[in-house]
Amino acid sequence: MITVIGLGFVGLTTALGFSDKGYLVYGYDTSVVKTERLRKGMVPFYEPYLDEKLNQYMNNRFHIVDDLKDAVDRSEIIFFCVGTPSRADGSADLSYIFDAVKSVTECITKPQFKVLVIKSSVPPATTSECIKPYIESLGFKVGEDVGLINNPEFLREGYAWSNFMNPDRIVIGQESDRSGEIAENIYGPFRAPIYRVSLTTAEFIKYLSNTLLATLISFANEQSLIARAIGDIDIRTAFQVLHRDKRWFGTPAAMTSYVFPGCGFGGYCLPKDTLALVSQSIKNGYSPNILKSVIQVNEDIQQFVVRDITEQVGPEETIGILGLAFKPNSNDIRETPAKRIIEMLIQKGYRNIIVYDPMAMQEFKEAYSLPVEYASSINALLSKTGYVVILTAWDEFVTNELSIRKKHVFDYRYLYG
Ligand SMILES: NC(=O)c1ccc[n+]([C@@H]2O[C@H](COP(=O)([O-])OP(=O)(O)OC[C@H]3O[C@@H](n4cnc5c(N)ncnc54)[C@H](O)[C@@H]3O)[C@@H](O)[C@H]2O)c1
Structure with a gap:
């Protein structure tokens, strides 16, 4: 049995996804408004397929609980899917995770090994340097009394169900083999490649992915600003032609060799062309920060x-x-x-x-x-x-x-x- 804490985009998808694979799942959320709507079979946000699945599994393989004790007692594994918003200084606010971890550990009374899985996105080193010490401060020895896993989620809103059910990869950051094995078994029915790595590597993989996506978007936007500054450029066509490059989707998709670390780009084109576009853009009144940073x-x-x-x-x-x-x-x-x-x-x-x-x-x-x-x-x-x-x-x-x-x-x- 599985408990999922936090029933937002990630938590509800996770809970219903595991129900779909045949597990009995308990779901818990501190928002009464949310749980009331869910109990009526209504998903409080737009996400294709979830309402159908909610109505299919509600009260048979998926149970929303108000009291965590019973759910935690019966579950071998507990997924934390609460929010991790930004604080004013940009760092991740972990208070929802700490609150949720506290509520769960308060329910662990029997000496039975349970695996706590952090599915929320937390920056590299957070699970080992903040969450683990926090759990230990509550009187639980990580690795002996409870297991600890970081299992980032890669779903895209709008595609949450299909992304969760057919994942490209499952990343299990483990504090010990014992916990890693339990988490790997739970994911067995998904038949996806599973990577068992350290806690911090798992967190890094998630941020590697999201910051690359953010960089690509800002890169494209910076290019549009350069193009507007220079003028007489059909921006839409330029990007559509860029997308025809076989390196994006060919076999092998050679773009992977560009998104891999090394010791710098060289050759005839990339260095001189990047320098030239920076210079041309500045001449036309726009200073392109990303390209300057690239150099x-x-x-x-x-x-x-x-x-x-x-x-x-x-x-x-x-x-x-x-x-x-x-x-x-x-x-x-x-x-x-x-x-x-x-x-x-x-x-x-x-x-x-x-x-x-x-x-x-x-x-x-x-x-x-x-x-x-x-x-x-x-x-x-x-x-x-x-x-x-x-x-x-x-x-x-x-x-x-x-x-x-x-x-x-x-x-x-x-x-x-
Ligand atoms: N939304 C995405 O596409 C996406 C994708 C991958 C990863 N993530 C990460 O997953 C995490 C959750 O994201 P989300 O979009 O599902 O957030 P969300 O805000 O939709 O859901 C979080 C839920 O947790 C509940 N909650 C807060 N504190 C709680 C507590 N102590 N106990 C029980 N429930 C509690 C909230 O009421 C809310 O319903 C974040 O760390 C996010 O960065 C999100």
Whole structure:
């Protein structure tokens, strides 16, 4: 049996979704107005399919309770779906979660392991740094008396039912395997890929997704402001043509390679075109903050790489650089992050740098006369150094993972798990 606390968009969908999968579900909400309407079979907000499902399951597999005690006593798992609005300073207001956790734990009297699942969106580290200590302050040892899970929800309003019933992925952030297993079993009937990760990783995955969406929207809006400032641009058509790019929906959908961290963009087009559009927009009276930040972050990430290496390896050591091209399957070395990173290392006194790239060695050598040694193969490079820095995501570096990982690896392309 399952209890769901908070019967808004997420909670009601969760409760009815689990009912649909055959579970007996208890629902609880502090809003009497809401629970009264729900009991009459009316969904207090617009969301397709929910009223139908509410009427189908109400009082057989879905029970709205006024008193939590019985529901909590009978449930092995309790989902918290209360709101987490912004405070004035932008931080998340956790007071609804704390209130709900308090009400639930007050009902736990028997020594029976129950899993508390935070489904509300909370910023990374909140479950382990705020919610867990709070539960412990109420006298419960997390991991022994109760389990704790962060299980973000990815549904879109308007599509809540189909998103919940056919999820692309289910993320279970767990404080222990025991809790993770219980949560995974509950989701078994959904037949979706399940990712069991740490509490904080689960929270991060949710914010990674939402902030990307927010960034894309603001990006599109900033572009519309740039276009209006320049003038004579058909904004609607421009975006419709952008959407024809196969990278959005082709197989594989190559857009994924752009939304993946690395050590900065390079090559002939992205750096110069971004700079040029910023300059053109400013000339026309609009200063595009996102694009200026895009350029700044590209600089920041390269500075980070150099700082990270120099904090761990002294200048007297030999450093092996794997990858010179700005991207794999290309010998283009224009504006490649490798150039800037190697230059910064040299400036910081690193004299022994050995480099290897499957395709771009000659081009790099000719374009930039940097004092580095060129290795003829990965193995030749590995034989000369204990430190390997991966700057380009070549397949060859993946197939040679075993030998490369015998060294201290700085994997800035996140090739290895
Ligand atoms: N709406 C979405 O599309 C969506 C999608 C994914 C995640 N989320 C996240 O899920 C959480 C809930 O969002 P929502 O849109 O369902 O919010 P909502 O405001 O629609 O619902 C929250 C419900 O919790 C109830 N509540 C508050 N305190 C309570 C308590 N102590 N005990 C019992 N009930 C209590 C409220 O009365 C309300 O009905 C938020 O953290 C939100 O960020 C929302």
